[in-house]
Amino acid sequence: xxxxxxxxxxxxxxxxxxxxxxxxxxxxxxxxxxxxxxxxxxxxxxxxxxxxxxxxxxxxxxxxxxxxxxxxxxxxxxxxxxxxxxxxxxxxxxxxxxxxxxxxxxxxxxxxxxxxxxxxxxxxxxxxxxxxxxxxxxxxxxxxxxxxxxxxxxxxxxxxxxxxxxxxxxxxxxxxxxxxxxxxxxxxxxxxxxxxxxxxxxxxxxxxxxxxxxxxxxxxxxxxxxxxxxxxxxxxxxxxxxxxxxxxxxxxxxxxxxxxxxxxxxxxxxxxxxxxxxxxxxxxxxxxxxxxxxxxxxxxxxxxxxxxxxxxxxxxxxxxxxxxxxxxxxxxxxxxxxxxxxxxxxxxxxxxxxxxxxxxxxxxxxxxxxxxxxxxxxxxxxxxxxxxxxxxxxxxxxxxxxxxxxxxxxxxxxxxxxxxxxxxxxxxxxxxxxxxxxxxxxxxxxxxxxxxxxxxxxxxxxxxxxxxxxx
RNA sequence: GGCGCCUUGGCGGAGUAGUUACGCAGCGGUCUGCAAAACCGUGUACAGGGGUGCAAAUCCCCUAGGUGCCUCCA
Numbered sequence: 001x002x003x004x005x006x007x008x009x010x011x012x013x014x015x016x017x018x019x020x021x022x023x024x025x026x027x028x029x030x031x032x033x034x035x036x037x038x039x040x041x042x043x044x045x046x047x048x049x050x051x052x053x054x055x056x057x058x059x060x061x062x063x064x065x066x067x068x069x070x071x072x073x074x075x076x077x078x079x080x081x082x083x084x085x086x087x088x089x090x091x092x093x094x095x096x097x098x099x100x101x102x103x104x105x106x107x108x109x110x111x112x113x114x115x116x117x118x119x120x121x122x123x124x125x126x127x128x129x130x131x132x133x134x135x136x137x138x139x140x141x142x143x144x145x146x147x148x149x150x151x152x153x154x155x156x157x158x159x160x161x162x163x164x165x166x167x168x169x170x171x172x173x174x175x176x177x178x179x180x181x182x183x184x185x186x187x188x189x190x191x192x193x194x195x196x197x198x199x200x201x202x203x204x205x206x207x208x209x210x211x212x213x214x215x216x217x218x219x220x221x222x223x224x225x226x227x228x229x230x231x232x233x234x235x236x237x238x239x240x241x242x243x244x245x246x247x248x249x250x251x252x253x254x255x256x257x258x259x260x261x262x263x264x265x266x267x268x269x270x271x272x273x274x275x276x277x278x279x280x281x282x283x284x285x286x287x288x289x290x291x292x293x294x295x296x297x298x299x300x301x302x303x304x305x306x307x308x309x310x311x312x313x314x315x316x317x318x319x320x321x322x323x324x325x326x327x328x329x330x331x332x333x334x335x336x337x338x339x340x341x342x343x344x345x346x347x348x349x350x351x352x353x354x355x356x357x358x359x360x361x362x363x364x365x366x367x368x369x370x371x372x373x374x375x376x377x378x379x380x381x382x383x384x385x386x387x388x389x390x391x392x393x394x395x396x397x398x399x400x401x402x403x404x405x406x407x408x409x410x411x412x413x414x415x416x417x418x419x420x421x422x423x424x425x426x427x428x429x430x431x432x433x434x435x436x437x438x439x440x441x442x443x444x445x446x447x448x449x450x451x452x453x454x455x456x457x458x459x460x461x462x463x464x465x466x467x468x469x470x471x
Numbered sequence: 472g473g474c475g476c477c478u479u480g481g482c483g484g485a486g487u488a489g490u491u492a493c494g495c496a497g498c499g500g501u502c503u504g505c506a507a508a509a510c511c512g513u514g515u516a517c518a519g520g521g522g523u524g525c526a527a528a529u530c531c532c533c534u535a536g537g538u539g540c541c542u543c544c545a
Contacts, residue, residue, distance in 0.1 A: 243543095307483090442504055458507080
């Protein structure tokens, strides 16, 4: 499998540490607000990554974090983080806020038919691991403590700038207002923050770093601590949003590799952002469309998934209702095609068609294995479908058909193989309608057709005969 | 100010040198009891200018526009 690796800025052959196994860490949500479609784009990208790895028969050990503490709003000295801020806004405790949005996120994952990570880890449940990692960094001389917390000294980690290709001098020169004068370099980041003295935080823990003040972990340390706990000091693949390259992932690499002396991750994958009306999605722009908004507009989440697949994860995608409608139409065609498998007039596919399925499946697999080229993979599927809708409409039969649908569901996360046959009664109704048409009793024929429509069964009269589809 | 990325037909979106991408929508036609579908046909798409090559959407340079990061961010 080829993966575009941010570490090398090139498409590299994927070679796991252990043959046949793949360890994967993907950055999960910060649960202080509802996830918007941009978040789901990225999470669906990694869902496809896992599906592709599994289709290639890798045993995937996948960890995703839930950031439920410590994600600082800024470097300001106010000791405020997103959870605490969200809590203030909603009149709840930070714990309640985290729980609410965590549940919402998990429901979203399920609704989108996303795979479950092997481990879904909460930052608040790994405070001890984070403290231990910070202590290791202290012992190795990578940290310094100032009034508001323990910081990582990025100047002590050689190559800090190389991952993101940062120019630290320019970073310094061009840096905006520097809030924290005690920081040695602008790029230094908090490993641990002490609680503010003027108010009580909801989330805070005892720690060995200060003068007895309680505190909470910085954002970056959780990913390193949890990734290494579950996946080891070196992991195969680390994936996340493109925005994380210069800060979060640079920091993860610095603190992890400073602590262990080992390469943290061999492959770094970054998903590009999705734009709405030419702008990135952000709270300040008020364009944070949520899954609920899709449902309100009558867009199925499966259509949304297909829409995500229609662009490549590394290109800056566009989100629009028009595109979603196109995806919905495309999905309906795929579903109508999948329904053909119950209406075959032969026991097994003709050899020629069987060969076409085999080559299509190979092409799809190759496209996915080539840095997750989902749009190209869908092209091969569409070509096969239109060929069948054209001349092989009654030949979608046998285990080849079923296996192919299952393969599509496995790699794309669709539900084409799970679409059931219609009932014997419904089949009888179709047959009765055919009789009525034969007798040119159009009124009765139309009544029967309408009857089927009320149970979600549509009919198409084609030169190859009548066939049904679920609408 | 610094560092990147991008610009493909009405819309979305693949494609890193030589084949119809594909999808959605549209248009003309065939077929059809009707709706729908299906089938056939159809659009001089590669931001602009220059360069290299037998050959460029694809490589190089310039220009224009867009956009991302540098600050929390999928």
